[in-house]
Amino acid sequence: MKAPLVMLACAAVGSFLWMHWPGTDYAALATARDQRALDRRGDIVIAALMDSSQTDYVNGIRLAAHEINCEDPAPPHQTVPGCKTLLDRRVTLRIEQVQDNPKTDTSLVNQIVGDDRVVAVLGHRSSAVALPVSMIYESARVIFMSPFATRKALTGHDFQYVFRMAPSSPAMADQLASLAATLGYGRVAILHANIGYDRELAFLFEDAAHERGIRISSRRSFNAASEDYRGLISELRAQTFDAVFLSATTGADARMARQLRELGVTAPIIGTDIDPEGFRKAAGPAGESTILPSLYRADQSGWRNAKFVQSFQANHGRPPDANAAQGYDSMLLLASAIRTANTTRTSAITSALHFMPFWIGVTGLHGYDLHGDLLGKHYRFQWLHDDTWQALPELQRRVQFERTEQDAVRSGAPLASPSAALRDDSPAEQVQQLQFDLARRILQWDRLGVIVALDAGDSPVKVLPPLTKLTGISPEPCVVRAATLDADLTRCLRQLSTQSDAIMLARFGHLGPIDSQALQAIQDRLRRVDLPVLALSSLNDNLMTPGLSLYIDVESKQADFPRAQQIVAQLAPRQAAKAAGKRMANLPLVTADLQTLQALGVQKSTVLLNLYAQEMPLAPPRENLARRDERARAATAASSVGGLASASASAPALPASPPTAPAR
16 A cells, blocks of 8 residues: 555656746756855854744754853853854754745745755745655755654655654554554554545555554544544444554544544544644644654653753753754754764755764754654653653563564574563573573674672582673673672773673673762763673663663663553453563663764664663763774864765764654
8 A cells, every 4th residue: 555655756756846846956956055055154044944833842952052052041141261162153044934835835945945055945845845845955955854754655755854753653653563462452543534644554554554463343444624534433333343543644643532532432532643742732632642653752761851841941940852852852953964074065954864873962862864764763651641641661561672673684584583582481591592592692702701700609610601602602601690799890991992892791680789989889880891891681681881882681671661560450351461571571672872982983884773771871982982982083074075975973963741643
């Protein structure tokens, strides 16, 4: 079903341009923009588009611009001493009001691309507008970053200047189908409005559900403008199903939910990228147990998000929503690419975006393929419970692992025993083997050094052979003991740093309680090593030792896991609730120091992009890596655009509210 839908979308775009594209010489405009970029003076102009209903998107962009311009983000925005602006220039925002209508917005788009100072456009939230105007931006060589448009065709034309800031509709459908499988929904009924996007998403979900063994009990379309769906629902009630997948526009979604509950359908509803607050208010109690995808929540964890929430609250007196977060990340990501390219020439900036290894923002990890599709970023989930949208913790992890499995199979090197390792009663050796396999694929070492912590009662004869079997390392690993930890660690790091490409810590959880001073000493030692240092929770490293570059843990050890199990028990069918909990227990998740990994040459690892879960706690930069960073930056300045794939590693990553959904 996918190919005909894409062809229809492309035909619609072509028809629009035939009727509305004025006779403008976009090639001349592109040449003028390139000439303007040669002048490294003056402000860097970015167009930010604001529609009447979602002004916080532009507020997020403004907040990021203040930070880039070295201005305190809180009013009165005073200059921060010692801060470096973007290429020693100021970012100026050209803020324009749009109607989110392809006919009325076209003339404004042509005005924007006619200004050769404009480097990029941030905005156009709906696919209905983003799709046709993307051709204008591509022809005029203006970078276009759409915050919420998800239609597959947006990045289906091999354009170089068009980038998504939200995962595509196929990615969303895949995640929703994975969620349904995790919750044990063996049969799902599909209801969708009979218009383009809603129909497309329903077909995509059906395909993804079939791949996971989910049966579609029935699929029905309806007129979104209709007020009465009771006849359709009466037919639906004759079927057996565990959940309802509902793809409909705002208004129709709430009407359908109310009438489903009115006629006795109590199954959970899986929704799409609708307006959560509009749905909650319109559906009332009937919205209970509705699950939606979400790009951002202000109550999510992490130091980066805490900083963003504090700054936004200081500026606007309220927490940020998904609109603000998408605007904030769009501006900072664009600035990071401009720094990497070291120019405002848009062809160089697009190369930086396409080839960057990864970039972290408040909405997650961002990487791009050559089409402008997102890698790494994924939807989280939230559910309506007691008239409040609440986070569904950890339930997005399954699809991340599925993508890793698929990539491994395509590469011809499948993962080590993944199904056996994921059960909650799996032998420790299988979990260890899977985590070790994932770490090896991320860091790509040829030589691995292992530091094994033994306490006074441990015997190397008992401990080391199993570890040697796991790693395949023939030399005996270096041993440290609690009583002489500081000296032993210094000795081992000195010894292994000349013999290895990466260093793994093992059994550090056996050292017993470690005071803060000892932890600081460990961090200081580890951060002096010019190699990635990793640990696996399955090797008794239950403490995420400070100073690591990479840490691989499992889902069941996360603080939110007990709550996730409780929610699963409420949402899953009674007979499937226990099995659903088991399916989550040993899902691997990756915590990483991205800046360190980039500086150490770890580029666009698909395993890292897929399994990345959270950022390492903020720590001082490594002194030797800072020197390497300067060397890489100098190499970037001297390299051609074709070298941006490796040079982008030198670019630094820049840094509960009512949830808001993307527009389609």
